[in-house]
Amino acid sequence: METNGVRLTPEQARSALADTEHIRASAAALSATPWPNWFFITLTLYTAALPITYGGAMADPDWLLPGPAWMGIMLAMTAVYGALFAVAAKTWRNKTGVALRFDVLPKRATVPLAVGLPVLLVGAAFAFRVTGWPVWLFAASLISAVASVGFHLAFVRLHRKVA
Amino acid sequence: MSAESHDPLEGFDTTIHAPNRLRICALLDTAGEAEFGLVQKQLGLSASVLSKHITVLMDAGYVGQRKAVRDTRQRVWLHLTGRGRDAYRGHLAALRAIVGPSDPAL
Numbered sequence: 245m246e247t248n249g250v251r252l253t254p255e256q257a258r259s260a261l262a263d264t265e266h267i268r269a270s271a272a273a274l275s276a277t278p279w280p281n282w283f284f285i286t287l288t289l290y291t292a293a294l295p296i297t298y299g300g301a302m303a304d305p306d307w308l309l310p311g312p313a314w315m316g317i318m319l320a321m322t323a324v325y326g327a328l329f330a331v332a333a334k335t336w337r338n339k340t341g342v343a344l345r346f347d348v349l350p351k352r353a354t355v356p357l358a359v360g361l362p363v364l365l366v367g368a369a370f371a372f373r374v375t376g377w378p379v380w381l382f383a384a385s386l387i388s389a390v391a392s393v394g395f396h397l398a399f400v401r402l403h404r405k406v407a
Numbered sequence: 408m409s410a411e412s413h414d415p416l417e418g419f420d421t422t423i424h425a426p427n428r429l430r431i432c433a434l435l436d437t438a439g440e441a442e443f444g445l446v447q448k449q450l451g452l453s454a455s456v457l458s459k460h461i462t463v464l465m466d467a468g469y470v471g472q473r474k475a476v477r478d479t480r481q482r483v484w485l486h487l488t489g490r491g492r493d494a495y496r497g498h499l500a501a502l503r504a505i506v507g508p509s510d511p512a513l
Contacts, residue, residue: 255506264433265428265497271437338477341445342438343486395440 274342278399283332288392290325291361295384297321299369307378349398357391364388416504418497422467427452428460432495435470443483454509461485469494 252260279287299315300307309317333344346354368384371377423432430450436443441449447457464470469491473484487495 252502252505254506257502260426260429261426261499261502261506264429267430267433267449268437271434271441274445275438341442343440343484345439 261375271342272348273403274340275345275348276399276402277336277340277401278396279332279336281363283328284392284396286325286328286397288389290321292338292385292389293316293321293366295388296367298365298379299372299378299384301332302373304373348402349395351397353398357395361388361391378395409446412465413505414453415503418494418499419501420494420498422469423495425463426459427456428464429498431460431464431485432459432469432491432498435485436492436495437453440473440484440486443485446485467491467494 269332278284295315297318300309301311301318303311307314318391337344364384368380371380423429431446432448434446443454443457443461446452447454450457451470452460461470461472465472469488471486471488473486475482475484
């Protein structure tokens, strides 16, 4: 039976809070479990390839391949990536036993990424279309790959730190 | 008591305060959703004890469950409901109020 008239001393309350903090830290370590290596490589390759294929699709005149061919490649690799993501997410959940969360890293890291990568993708394609220099696409590809590696390493570090 | 002067101690929840239930809520609040077996392992509880606490939390409307099949076996995934999250956070606020604002650990 629950008692409504519970009285706690500050020491008991402090102990209860410390206990919840301990549980929170161990759960946070699980939530920060990095992707398996095979999916980390897949994600990095996808983020690196996306600016190039998008730039190719937006190119005028055509660059190396016709625009629709680039678009087809981009859609096909996005579909494959989506399928592999679903497999990786299911495997990750089964391995860790916790939900996949996208708010594990601090917002000061994720918000610039969420804004920056789409801007980079579109901006590089636009710059390439205007100038005709594919170096814009390769630079965007490199930056995207570096961001993917950086985030993976951040998860590895966070997982080890809180575990 | 006026409506404006909200007392954090009002959030003290006797259903959540039982030590294992507080720990269950802390885990589910952080993890979002967790498998029954993982909760059991993380908190070092037997399945029957965990089941008992989960039943109390579910009866209070604080915890929900979802069943999913993994490796041909059915697994139960637990999560805090919106009401449960509010109650848990209110309870934490009450505990902090009891400890006092000057505690450096808070």
